[in-house]
Amino acid sequence: MSLPLLFTPLELRGLTLRNRIVVAPMHQYAAVKGFPTDWHLMNAGRYAAGGVGLVMMESTKVERRGCGTVGDLGLWDDAFIPHLQRIVDFVHQCGTAVGIQLGHSGRKARTGRPWEGSRPLTADMGIDDWDAWDLVAPSAIAADDKSPVPRALSTAEVREVVEAFGRAAARANAAGFDTVEIHGAHGFLVHEFLSPTANQRTDQYGGNEANRRRFALEVAECVRANWPQDKPLFMRLSVDDDAGWSPADSVVLSRELKAVGVDVIDCSAGGMLARPVSSTPIGYGYQVPFAQRLREEAGIQTMAVGLIVHHDQAEQILREGKADLIALAREMLHNPNWAFDAACKMGIEDSFSLIPPAGGWWLQKRMAAMPSLMTSTHERKD
Template identity: 50%
Template sequence: MSALFTPLQLREITIKNRLTISPMCQYAATDGFANSYHTVQYGRFALGGFGLVMVEATAVSAEGRITHGDLGLWSDAHIPGLSAIASFLKQYGATPAIQLGHAGPKASMQRPYYGDGPLNASDFERGDLPWPVVSASAQPVDEGWLVPEALDAHGLARIRQAFVDAAKRTHAAGFDVIELHCAHGYLLNSFLSPLTNQRTDAYGGTLENRMRLPLEIAQALRDFWPQEKPMFVRISAVDSSKQGVSVEDSVQFAKALAGMGVDVVDCSTGGIGRTYDYESGYGYQVQYAKRIKAETAIKTMAVGMIVAPQQAEAIVAGGEADLVAIGRQALQNPNFAHEAEQALGAVDASAPFNSWPRQVGWWLNGRQRKIAQIGEWQPAAETV
């Protein structure tokens, strides 16, 4: 048996295997609305065999977008486009999930392919105008970026309500898993990190205080989100700088999340700090998923340079994480999950394509029979 292709039961939702599509912003929306691009983008991963497909960071308010191209759920009008995606994912066997976030100090920036920095004159000519941004403190991301407004009590209440309202729309759209984005230098990470949180009130200073807003929002989402459906939280287990959030901090945060009923911690890193002070390489973030899983009563998801079926299998089989998120590798090969299933011997060798959509598997099994009859193709021998 393959550990990677063993179903995972979370509350009343069964995920058919442990392979997840990592939330990857596509910057293809207009005014937050999902379109046919998004349906195709996420639908192909369901056809490709992934157990859970996570829709990209979706803004809970217009000001919470990273760019003008972000998806949004600040209006009921956004529900139908996302509902079509959730419905398609379910139809083809994937569990539909969505990440809810607020960009905070990293809002009002360029789409990456236009420069990946603060909006400038060239963006204004395209109609991409800036908007005011908010954060834990009035500290810009870097030189030349917008100076955010430090959220006051009214602003904090507005943010909490925006997350709850977006969660209600998420449920109406038919998603089975919700993920709260607390990573990568965005709003909730800006509260968690001592590098960006310079507050002197109950939301700043000690780790307990810095965790306060993310935990309040996590609790509000868990209180609303149906008890039969699981909730994930994505964290930066460490900031890019070693002076920021530490793995010990993240263990404490994960313990608090577990205590309020969060089901999975999605373990990424980085986002705050000019350089990445830790080693990186294949599977470089798995260590954090492993440690948090070992030291808390919560399941974890590993992510980051996981590129091969055997690598993903070893992570789950070794108890380092419960789920494995695939990102860029899935963009390159949307059929990664199906091919991993074959590579790990988790399918019937006589009909290896039966787990594929039947519209495709029928053709591929026929091709397999033809190859069995005539042999694998080889290049012609060179002649002199």
């Protein structure tokens, strides 16, 4: 039997992923003043120990004022490096690669946690460094009618934010990460610059389409300049946002991103408006067509994400050439051992070596005693 594509290693520059399964970035809302906690170690660790190829850690902010909530991770200071390195080392011990998403929430900063209502926070809530939490954006346009109006960044300040992305990438390298992903999606700062809805600037960062792409490209260039040549660079885009940014725009941008050294586009959608993108009714693999289109038309490697749930569904996406990598978020919350489980179901010979021996050794013995165990239903008698 030929090896399923899902378990075929993938080389990205100097990094070899042991399989094509990626944990999509998932905010944990659990950092303390930007520092990771034991929760982050446990969270990245459980996926790493579950056999995935790559864990992409959550959107980690390149500036204090870019934090979306009080629980955001930060990389705006060298002090964060050793704390993240501890997590990187642990994930590596499991044989898994680890990346970190670099982000800035822009006009969507300064909100409560989702399960607390995601409402804008206010100065009277006792946040000790409130004054450092300036709400900034390309233009003074609120995210929605419940959100405060942000301050438009000056041209010089835009360039400073670009540099902040670069410095955060250098720190991510110092912490030992294998890859970084620039967060250019979901209505946050980079996406805001791309958007004709959120960006109505009149300097070189706004106005026509090329100007709106400039910030994203400068961020990618600056991150690339601060990130080793032998390590891959990912960028997440909202390929379609239903608010003036289209898949055709994403094709043009992806070609340019490839030219400045981005290796993989992580294909998401939406986030500029409160409602989901109307061209993609939510269902199994609803964003896969975006990954396929960018792969075909921009000639860049892509990662598919969004309601990819089953191993045969994931394998089919790869077999049909629609993406190079498969990312899962909520299904990983449901089953952090998803990769190991998929390997067993797909009959991968050394599936037990995907997980640390403290689990794998015992499970292999159990299966040797009862070969049908991993695939059987309760009806089976053997």
